[in-house]
Amino acid sequence: MTDPLVIFDVALALAIVALAVAALSVRDLFAMIVLFVVFGLLSALAWVRLSAPDVALAEAAIGAGVTGALLLKTLHHLRYVSGTLGQQAAYGVTPLTPVPIGVTLANAIFCGLITLGLAVAYLGAPAAGPGFDALVAEAMPRSGVDHPVTGVLLNFRAYDTLMEVVVLLAAVVAVWQIERGVSDAPAPVLGEVWQGFARLALPATVVVGTYLLWVGAEAPGGAFQGGAVLAAVGLLLLLTRAYVPQPTHRGIARGAFVLGTGVFALVALLVASGGRVAFEYPLEHAKTLILLIEGMVTISIAVTLAALFHGREPVAQTKGGRDDT
């Protein structure tokens, strides 16, 4: 007798593969992004089935949600610049050059061979080799938190996480530089339903984001998932024009961008100055320090992701012309 869950798994896996194919083959770019978001959400569901709820939360919030919003924003900009905003379907705006069929075929065969090699390597790999489970389980009582993934992220492998926050910081610096002087596509006017939705959703989203951050110490959740949900608050504020970035807010924004990295590095240095290895938190303060870092990192992530969505740094509105600063 077949386990009903196996049928579910097979159906879900097939749906994920089909959505990936559909996202890359559909002509309308708007449909492509929507299919991609659905793909991300179904992947998150698959990861729940693989008992990885933290990863699923991160993928749903950041991989599907924030990335989808970034893609839609870019599509809107491209359609505005190319003057195709009025058309019903969003076809490619990149000028197409005909490619010989042989080149495409060779590329496809090459990719097929790589994928085949990966599949053979995956099927031939020894199943259930020793992982880090035993090491992590042994060290958990000394980590200051009860949830293994948070323990790994903020304690055992904290260097990785510090670098990850630095990467986010580098991304927002790069985006502000790249977008300097690019004229902004005016955002579409939102209807009254939207405004009402935002009023209802904003407080709920703030609560959910803060809860995710707090609960990360003992259950799935944490700084990245909470930060992404709080970034959604920023997106809603930007889209509803409840908050319009002003040039005078640049200083505050810059402060928020470096807050997470700064506090993270400072804690590491302070711990290291006490004759310990960096990130070897003293046990009695471990939970406080981890929550402090997580809280500050959450603020940084939320503000950085919202800034990445907004694109260029806020500049003074000049009438009619472009403002190259």
Add this chain to the structure above:
Amino acid sequence: MTPDLIYGLCGVAVFGIGLVGALCAQDRLRRVLALKLCSVGAGFLLVVGAWRTPPATPDPVPHALVITGIVVMVSATAVALALIRRLQSLEADDER
């Protein structure tokens, strides 16, 4: 048929589809999206590698790696999309 086998093959397939898209698609947005598909495929394999037959708990280290990967990928995507916007604006200026 265990979940790790099903989703492992699914991850390999998604990675392959993303690779084809990244090499063969012409539209810039679609290429960025194809690379994102590749990263999700790689994430699938790591999560599958961490999976243990219940009631054993999965290995948390690959989970942390995938979460890091997702955040790095959104940063890279944001920079790539900013470059696309800039490029498009420059091309539109050239045509005028």
